[in-house]
Amino acid sequence: MFSFGKRVSEERKEKNISRDELGNLIGTSSAVIGQYERDDVKPSFDVAIRLASALDLNLEYLAGKEDKEPTLDKKTLYRLELLEKLPDADKNRITETLDALIRDAQFKNTQEQLA
Numbered sequence: 236m237f238s239f240g241k242r243v244s245e246e247r248k249e250k251n252i253s254r255d256e257l258g259n260l261i262g263t264s265s266a267v268i269g270q271y272e273r274d275d276v277k278p279s280f281d282v283a284i285r286l287a288s289a290l291d292l293n294l295e296y297l298a299g300k301e302d303k304e305p306t307l308d309k310k311t312l313y314r315l316e317l318l319e320k321l322p323d324a325d326k327n328r329i330t331e332t333l334d335a336l337i338r339d340a341q342f343k344n345t346q347e348q349l350a
Contacts, residue, residue: 237299239283240274246290246297247272260289 254265
């Protein structure tokens with residue numbers, strides 16, 4: 236069953252963030268983070284937004300409204316933003332190269348799994 240606190244706890248652990256670190260990121264203590272994770276206390280809307288942001292998550296996911304969406308790290312997002320600013324010909328050349336590299340990596344991983 237869905238639990239806001241359980242999702243916060245799972246995501247925090249998956250990202251290797253301690254309760255202290257998460258508390259510092261959102262401006263509260265590790266004890267309060269523990270209360271949220273145990274569902275002893277429900278965060279205010281503002282705090283829920285800060286939790287989602289600190290964990291790089293969609294608030295709707297934390298609230299149980301939708302499944303977890305794949306998230307991109309900040310470096311990847313930055314690269315995509317730079318790519319979007321390039322002329323179409325450059326974008327096409329870069330994406331074709333990237334597609335080829337991804338295909339090669341997938342093939343290599345498949346070969347390693349079959350070995």
